Amino acid sequence: MRKELPLAITFVVALIALLSGVVQGPIPGLGVSIGDIYGNYIGKWMTVVSAFALCLASVNLILVHGRAVARKRSQDWIYSAILLGTLVVYALFRTYVELNPADEAARANYSLIYDYILSPLMSGQWACLAFYVGSASYRAFRARNLEATVLLVSAIVVMLGAAPIGSLLWDQFPAIQQWLLNVPSMTGQRALLLGAALGSFSTSLRTLLGIERGHLGGM
Amino acid sequence: MNIVPGNVFGFWLFVVASGVIVYIMNLSQKGKLTVTLRPIAGLDALEEAVGRATEMGRPVHFSPGLGDIIGTSAPDTLAALQILSYVTDLSAKYDARLLVTIRMPNVFPLAQELVRTAYSMANKPQSYKEDTVRYVSSDQDAYAAGVIGLMHQEKVASSILAGLYMGEALLIAESGASLGTMQVAITASITQIPFFVAACDYTIIGEELYAAGAYVSGNKARLGAIAGQDCIKLAVMAIIVLGTIVTSLGSNFVQDLLTK
Numbered sequence: 088m089r090k091e092l093p094l095a096i097t098f099v100v101a102l103i104a105l106l107s108g109v110v111q112g113p114i115p116g117l118g119v120s121i122g123d124i125y126g127n128y129i130g131k132w133m134t135v136v137s138a139f140a141l142c143l144a145s146v147n148l149i150l151v152h153g154r155a156v157a158r159k160r161s162q163d164w165i166y167s168a169i170l171l172g173t174l175v176v177y178a179l180f181r182t183y184v185e186l187n188p189a190d191e192a193a194r195a196n197y198s199l200i201y202d203y204i205l206s207p208l209m210s211g212q213w214a215c216l217a218f219y220v221g222s223a224s225y226r227a228f229r230a231r232n233l234e235a236t237v238l239l240v241s242a243i244v245v246m247l248g249a250a251p252i253g254s255l256l257w258d259q260f261p262a263i264q265q266w267l268l269n270v271p272s273m274t275g276q277r278a279l280l281l282g283a284a285l286g287s288f289s290t291s292l293r294t295l296l297g298i299e300r301g302h303l304g305g306m
Numbered sequence: 307m308n309i310v311p312g313n314v315f316g317f318w319l320f321v322v323a324s325g326v327i328v329y330i331m332n333l334s335q336k337g338k339l340t341v342t343l344r345p346i347a348g349l350d351a352l353e354e355a356v357g358r359a360t361e362m363g364r365p366v367h368f369s370p371g372l373g374d375i376i377g378t379s380a381p382d383t384l385a386a387l388q389i390l391s392y393v394t395d396l397s398a399k400y401d402a403r404l405l406v407t408i409r410m411p412n413v414f415p416l417a418q419e420l421v422r423t424a425y426s427m428a429n430k431p432q433s434y435k436e437d438t439v440r441y442v443s444s445d446q447d448a449y450a451a452g453v454i455g456l457m458h459q460e461k462v463a464s465s466i467l468a469g470l471y472m473g474e475a476l477l478i479a480e481s482g483a484s485l486g487t488m489q490v491a492i493t494a495s496i497t498q499i500p501f502f503v504a505a506c507d508y509t510i511i512g513e514e515l516y517a518a519g520a521y522v523s524g525n526k527a528r529l530g531a532i533a534g535q536d537c538i539k540l541a542v543m544a545i546i547v548l549g550t551i552v553t554s555l556g557s558n559f560v561q562d563l564l565t566k
Contacts, residue, residue: 108313143415144411145441227500285539286513289535
């Protein structure tokens with residue numbers, strides 16, 4: 088029963104969600120459409136379930152980091168303390184802003200947290216990607232075998248085709264770059280996409296029918 | 307009640323495809339059809355990744371990706387959770403410490419219950435700790451930063467990244483590579499595959515993500531579904547070839563049929 092009930096709920100809800108996008112018009116005898124059932128009931132239930140899931144997740148976050156601060160086993164406890172402090176301050180600040188919509192100064196100061204703390208942190212993190220692309224490319228492009236050599240040559244041609252210096256060296260580089268992206272690369276991507284789409288469909292069907300139960304624990 | 311115009315062909319294709327997959331699944335389950343999958347090195351390496359963590363006395367990290375269990379990313383996340391179930395079994399078997407990081411709140415209770423159940427079924431409920439499954443953040447950047455921080459703090463020996471990934475794929479994978487972590491990436495996110503190939507020891511791509519659950523469990527019905535999926539793939543390929551020929555001859559028959 089512990090697994091059968093979730094599987095039965097999954098089947099009914101997934102079937103309604105699936106049909107709501109494909110079938111239109113009222114169900115004979117009920118007078119409402121499947122889309123109405125999905126929009127008026129299941130959509131709202133999902134919001135409620137998501138809210139409870141967020142509560143559970145937040146409790147886990149507070150417990151894990153609260154324990155790290157209490158035990159102080161490693162020097163990293165300070166990061167947990169910062170996280171918990173930020174969580175409390177941010178939650179209180181947002182609550183105040185929501186309860187006092189007329190307080191423009193509070194709203195403006197709340198935006199400052201985004202503009203001067205969160206935004207620079209995120210920009211800094213994404214800027215690291217440039218260096219990571221360099222180090223990852225170095226490892227990937229080492230010509231250790233035929234495949235890696237083809238990858239290396241293709242990458243050099245694509246880079247030269249995209250960079251202004253490429254067309255100055257040889258005016259055919261941009262055309263070759265476009266061909267590489269539009270023909271061999273696109274062919275591979277479409278093949279992957281087709282396989283992934285069918286795999287996704289098959290996984291959904293197995294889950295819908297209750298054959299795939301791995302996500303409920305135990306293989 | 308009728309089918310929405312434009313979805314008629316899609317609806318009937320769905321019905322036929324479902325019928326074919328269910329039929330082949332039944333054949334496989336009853337033993338009338340033997341389905342074998344080709345070896346997938348990355349999935350075989352999962353045991354090596356957990357074993358390495360045990361030998362080094364360090365944790366195994368698992369991420370079910372950025373996807374949710376609702377919406378279009380649900381199949382990726384469900385497939386990742388099946389792999390998590392297998393990795394938990396392995397962790398229980400080898401007494402390796404498992405750390406699971408979660409991005410979406412909806413996935414958190416499911417992953418927590420899955421890991422707890424898997425440990426209980428392996429007769430090792432004491433191995434499950436409150437911090438085994440950790441919610442990090444639903445924000446993509448904060449999640450990546452949290453995972454990278456955890457990998458550094460806990461000095462993880464192996465990292466398994468399964469499911470849907472976006473721009474932070476390289477941030478996480480390259481951080482792991484710089485730490486000398488053994489990494490296995492399993493994703494159908496086409497734009498992130500090159501980054502994982504460059505930064506991880508093993509990368510499992512495309513539909514292999516969805517076949518992973520069947521592969522590691524060896525369940526006959528699940529293996530039958532993979533065979534059924536291949537039959538549909540052949541049919542789709544036939545439609546593509548037919549459409550190319552018919553359209554080249556000047557007819558819109560296949561286009562009209564698909565958009566009916």
